[in-house]
Amino acid sequence: MEFGPIISAMRRNKVGAILIAVQMAITLAILCNALFIIEQRVALSKRPSGADEANVFIMDNQWVGNPPDVSARLQGDLAALRSLPGVQDAFATNSFPMSGGGSTEGIRLHPDQKDATALTALYFGDEHAIAGFGLKLVAGRNFNPGDVVDKLGYTDLKGPTGIIITRILADKLFPGGNAVGQSIYGAAPTGQTPIIGIVDRLQVPWISAGGWGSKFNDSSIIEPFNFISVYPYHYIVHTQPGQMSSVLQAAPKKLFDISRARVIGKTQTMSAARADAYKDDKGLVVILAVVCASLLAVTAFGIVGLTSYWVAQRRRQIGIRRALGATRNAIIQYFQTENLLIAGAGAAIGVALALSLNLWMVNAFAMQRLNTSYALIGAIVVLLLGQAAVLWPALKAASIPPALATRAA
């Protein structure tokens, strides 16, 4: 392919060529950063919580009028829920994965250690907590009923007799893999606490991208407490497969039968909680995808428009070339090569622009570094887009009859 004539023709149309190249560069920069964000947000929203989400629902409960016997009422509710047909297990807790609210604690390995070894989320529950969430115990043992005591709200500072932690937390605290039986130190007055069991996975309540919880996503602790609170707390109910809808209807009725002096707040399946928690991430993904598609379309139409104009402008020259023996293919190739040159320049600028845009976002939004392969994939997409867009005007150019050259203008 002879580049000489193409380049000299382009020099007469500098502005048009530059416009297309810069457009393609910006398109590329936005495209690969957007794809990168999409991929990250999708991965984020797919992180497992550890619970048997398809068969777990959450029901908020709050007692009215500061009743003195909340502990007994709690046990009554739990017994009723566990006896409902279709229920595998149920327990009461302060928080659950993806809820957005909960309690944290810094864990230390020695009592006089200044900075915590690991930041963790605290979940309170009794011996039904593991079955209630549908977690997998991978080492040690579950709580015994004797381990579990009442905790009177967050201001009650009594320490747990033993704790169950997640595998990721266990590996972080004790890389040797011998976490069960070891002891850790939590908040100041609670003293030494033995680790009695390890569950495979239990996500923390905070899930927003780059947010507070992203630094310790799977570092959770279950403490053997009945959470006695005059404020809203959650019942976690694990149903038999396929029984969700019937239990969802029966459970609040059953609780209101026991007592009406309560507010049953949000009742939601864990899948609904997930959809809710990640709604903005999903929204961002859809919006970015639409913007990317529109961006590609706009750029493609721009190429079609400008190339068509160039074809129209050069009708006579094309006719002359055809009359002098150039084949239709040679004409098509001319426009394709021209576009490839422009798009190649655009892609080169675009890759640089994409990487610097990402660098800026890394600083401004604590975003991750862009994988260079995204920039390369983006470059290929942009080059192919250019070739596809130029095809129609090129075909039109190829259909210009050689006879045109012989006619007077």
Next chain:
Amino acid sequence: MLTYYFRLGLRSLRRNMVLTGLMIAAIAVGIGACMTALTVFRAMSGDPIPQKSHQLYAPQIDNWGPDKHNGGSPDRLEPQLSYTDVLGLMKARAAKRQSGMYASLQSLRPADPKQKPTKVFVRAAFTDFFPMFDVPFKYGGPWSASDDEARAAVVVLTRDMNDKLFGGANSVGKTIRLDNEPYTVSGVLDDWRLLPRFYDLAIRPFGDGDAIFMPFTRAIDRHMGNTGSTQCNGDLDAGWEGRLKSDCIWLQFWVELPTETDVQAYRAFLNNYAAEQQNLGRFHWPPHTQLRDVMQWLQYRNIVPSEVRILILVSFGFLLVCLMNAMGLMLAKIMGRAGDIGVRRALGASRRAIFAQCLIETGVVGLAGGLLGLLLTALGLWAARSLLTKEFAALAHLDWADTGIAVLLAVGATVLAGLYPTWRAAHVQPAWQLKAQ
């Protein structure tokens, strides 16, 4: 002359419908994307209380010491205060108005015993809260300072709450039952919405919030727990008294300082207060305090989420691409008419006349693109409302200012993009064009 150019512009646009359509579509799509993002951004980053935002300040005091701020606090300060410090600042009364505050989720028992109780956000505050934030009243007024002292069982209802409980009637003097205790209504608010609810950003700053207000002293007396964030660091004793004595931070605090002198005086006061705490042996570090007004506070708390910033960035890049696109097409269109322009120039039209004609033509394209873009913005906002959580969705509304910005942006940007093609048109050499014909 202008109307003639305008007619010429329209005629020329009709001559090449495909090119014109592409140009208008490109501008419209760019404006639509940009305005959708910008509308949400403007709503999020706006001034919630423009008449007073420079007189309202949130003080911060380091009550943990320089080494104990784990992560996320580069300035070694936290956004909330401890009960001890709020009490100290309230007692000093060093500002024109001041109020400590927090939110608590309480159950509200309806008058009809058959109805189930509902949960409501109750804001515990001092009487200064209402005049300080220019809160409008429909009926009655705030409780008195002596109610604060007496820990009185009085409440102020929002208009929505009053509609719900009393069907919108004047309920001043009537009683509601909050967590099984009677409270007398002292006032009902008129419509009052802060976007964002700057005074407590921990609870849905753009969503629905406080429905009932009551004296802070009363809420503390009744052990009403905090629903927002509570952060504890260091030793604390058990129970409610332990929480109050502790250095846990869980309260918001705002002051009204009308003049710059007041602000300087309050800064000095805060430092003195911290120094005094150091002398008393409570703080083992030199005073570290800060005072920020509303807009500084929103900036500091990073209230606009990174998602919205990303969208702004992406959509302005998109607009840029669309405009360059339109510029290329305009160039093609205008240069395609070089012959016509040559004839007009030869017949005596000045460069200025050609320039004006082409500029008006571009303006018409921009106007059309802007109007279509406005439609697309409405469509984009409608999509955003269904795609995003309620909190964001509430912000996705177009107002007159947004509409104006969209049209101005479209026309301005298009004319700017059209400057080069127009300039080229004005420099068409009449002789060359006539010769080629």
